[in-house]
Amino acid sequence: MCGIVGLIRQKDAAGAVLEALQRLEYRGYDSVGLGVIDHKLDVFRKEGKINVLLDSFQGQFPEGGTAIAHTRWATHGRPEVKNAHPLSDGGIAVVHNGIIENEASLRQELIKGGALFSSDTDTEVILRLLLEDGGKVEDALPRILPRLEGAFALAILDERERNRIFFARRHSPLVLGIGEKENWMASDLSAFLPETREVIFLEEDRWGWITEEDIEIRRNDGSPVKPQVKIFPWNPVSAQKGRFSHFMLKEIHEQPRAITDTLSDKLSPQGLHLSEDVVALLRKTKRIQCVACGTSFNATLAFRSWVENIAGIPCEVEIASESRNRPLFPSEGLLVIAVSQSGETFDTLKAVEPFLDAQVPVLSVVNTTGNSLERCSTAILRTHAGMEIGVAASKTHLAQLSTLFLVALQLAELGGTDISDELLALRRLPSVLETVLGMERDIKEIAQRFTATQNALFLGRQRHWSTAMEGSLKLKEISYIHAEAYAAGEMKHGPIALISKEMLVVIIAPFDDHFKKIYGSLREVAARKGRILLLTTKEAPEVSEAEITLVLPTTIPLLSAFPALVALQIFAYWIARERGLDIDQPRNLAKTVTVE
Ligand code: G6P
Numbered sequence: 001m002c003g004i005v006g007l008i009r010q011k012d013a014a015g016a017v018l019e020a021l022q023r024l025e026y027r028g029y030d031s032v033g034l035g036v037i038d039h040k041l042d043v044f045r046k047e048g049k050i051n052v053l054l055d056s057f058q059g060q061f062p063e064g065g066t067a068i069a070h071t072r073w074a075t076h077g078r079p080e081v082k083n084a085h086p087l088s089d090g091g092i093a094v095v096h097n098g099i100i101e102n103e104a105s106l107r108q109e110l111i112k113g114g115a116l117f118s119s120d121t122d123t124e125v126i127l128r129l130l131l132e133d134g135g136k137v138e139d140a141l142p143r144i145l146p147r148l149e150g151a152f153a154l155a156i157l158d159e160r161e162r163n164r165i166f167f168a169r170r171h172s173p174l175v176l177g178i179g180e181k182e183n184w185m186a187s188d189l190s191a192f193l194p195e196t197r198e199v200i201f202l203e204e205d206r207w208g209w210i211t212e213e214d215i216e217i218r219r220n221d222g223s224p225v226k227p228q229v230k231i232f233p234w235n236p237v238s239a240q241k242g243r244f245s246h247f248m249l250k251e252i253h254e255q256p257r258a259i260t261d262t263l264s265d266k267l268s269p270q271g272l273h274l275s276e277d278v279v280a281l282l283r284k285t286k287r288i289q290c291v292a293c294g295t296s297f298n299a300t301l302a303f304r305s306w307v308e309n310i311a312g313i314p315c316e317v318e319i320a321s322e323s324r325n326r327p328l329f330p331s332e333g334l335l336v337i338a339v340s341q342s343g344e345t346f347d348t349l350k351a352v353e354p355f356l357d358a359q360v361p362v363l364s365v366v367n368t369t370g371n372s373l374e375r376c377s378t379a380i381l382r383t384h385a386g387m388e389i390g391v392a393a394s395k396t397h398l399a400q401l402s403t404l405f406l407v408a409l410q411l412a413e414l415g416g417t418d419i420s421d422e423l424l425a426l427r428r429l430p431s432v433l434e435t436v437l438g439m440e441r442d443i444k445e446i447a448q449r450f451t452a453t454q455n456a457l458f459l460g461r462q463r464h465w466s467t468a469m470e471g472s473l474k475l476k477e478i479s480y481i482h483a484e485a486y487a488a489g490e491m492k493h494g495p496i497a498l499i500s501k502e503m504l505v506v507i508i509a510p511f512d513d514h515f516k517k518i519y520g521s522l523r524e525v526a527a528r529k530g531r532i533l534l535l536t537t538k539e540a541p542e543v544s545e546a547e548i549t550l551v552l553p554t555t556i557p558l559l560s561a562f563p564a565l566v567a568l569q570i571f572a573y574w575i576a577r578e579r580g581l582d583i584d585q586p587r588n589l590a591k592t593v594t595v596e
Helices: 015-023 052-058 103-112 125-131 139-147 247-253 255-262 278-285 294-311 348-355 372-376 395-414 420-437 438-449 463-479 488-493 515-525 561-579
Strands: 003-011 031-037 041-047 066-071 087-089 092-097 153-156 165-172 175-178 183-186 198-201 206-210 215-221 287-294 317-318 335-340 362-366 379-381 455-459 482-487 505-509 531-537 548-552
Touching: 003 015, 003 165, 003 438, 015 031, 015 153, 015 395, 031 052, 031 092, 041 052, 041 372, 041 482, 052 317, 066 092, 066 255, 066 278, 087 215, 092 125, 092 317, 103 125, 125 139, 125 153, 139 153, 139 165, 139 206, 139 420, 165 255, 183 531, 198 278, 215 247, 215 463, 255 420, 278 379, 287 294, 287 348, 287 482, 294 317, 294 463, 317 372, 335 348, 335 395, 348 362, 348 372, 362 372, 362 395, 395 420, 395 561, 420 561, 438 548, 438 561, 455 488, 463 482, 463 561, 488 515, 505 515, 505 561, 515 531, 531 561, 548 561
Parallel strands: 287 317, 287 335, 335 362, 362 379, 455 482, 455 505, 505 531, 531 548
Antiparallel strands: 003 066, 003 183, 031 041, 031 066, 087 092, 092 153, 153 165, 165 206, 175 183, 175 198, 206 215
């Protein structure tokens, strides 16, 4: 979702700022813009991708050393040039990530005062407020920021002050980077990591400015804040595709490593080794409520099945945007688990707030560092999948699952259950996944068979309902095939009406206690001539009704989602590739959804 980059140095900031912005392309966007101060402020905007902007101005931008740039994912107003950021007037340029919730009333007030708006964006009220104030940005910001409701990360240029870039943030991420005679700001540190690893994660409600040599951070009341500089470890390989055609394929192949790394600080040769604060929270836990969005939500669905079955702890899961508006039922022993690879998903952040206000502890599972969710959580578990660039999550999901599995095991162990078999199977999981990756060619051939499919239904029971959900999400996200997931038993209550010889039905049924029941659903699909792709294991009896059977390597039933998920990711990837689609940046999608 919207990306912000700002850079200040002696000269030639425009090219570098756009290069950095390209590293944020994975967030998803539909228009782009650049503001540069050389002798004066110049703004360049285009609908479409960064390359369109570069091509149409042949990369020729002013040589000034003060620049901000932005990729916009349309919320208020269509993705047109007039709505692209920076919004500028009177020598001031503003880029914004987030949503100003009281935009309508501010706009009305400004119009009454004679302001003329040139865009449909909520961002423009910030520009107009600055112009109306008329003071220096440094003086105007503390007057204006308290009037804004909602979420914002801002970068602001003022022609009168060419040696400063101003910033402000509330609820939307913004990080600063300290370079050699240059300083950076960005909505995600991956933008400037190749340039500097000295990073400042801005707290909530901070504003200030960067110059070539300095960084000033202020609270809302204007009092200065001492910057906390962190050195961020970074592996440049994560930002390169290497031998792969797409980041998503590379990230699918990185999954055995992502799991090994994720487990590395949570297991010891003796067994579980979760941090003390996490274990202390789990010790007190009698009931769990999970909140998450998208793929992370699917991880919580899998977790529910594990924690209820292995540890006997009741667990509710809720989509974060829904959870926000439900009444809370806090009780002693309630633990909220928030799952978010970015830790910046707005709905997830908002969902945990009321629990924290009610003194309910929140344990977060995150993949990035310095994110907003971890900062407000009671305890965190970090997955170590590494940076994920493909918009559709793959390795971060399996890293989340392996972490959540450990949480379920820890709760079981605290309850006196022997978990040694499960731990052993978990340690062996990376090599099971290597076997699935070795099946890519077979899976590709299966995908080629179904490339023209228009509709797909994914079915699974119990722990494989979440597998079906994630398999269908991957397919729709990157191939644009209409795909739905159902708990297999529910199929006969509606979706069965859709089944015909055109419908692809993917059935996830490793051989386990649920196999017989799901076989019943499979026969119901076959009787209606649906095209069945069955994912199972070698222990299962032959299923003649399936058009294709993909035999996956065996692990313990509790972990059988892992190999199935890898196969479903590869399946979705190859269908999308055969259809010639933009796999790493699917249309309309954003990697980090920082708006409501
Ligand atoms: C977006 C992404 C999804 C992701 C979801 C939640 O919709 O496109 O891939 O699963 O956000 O993101 P989070 O960072 O909270 O896991």
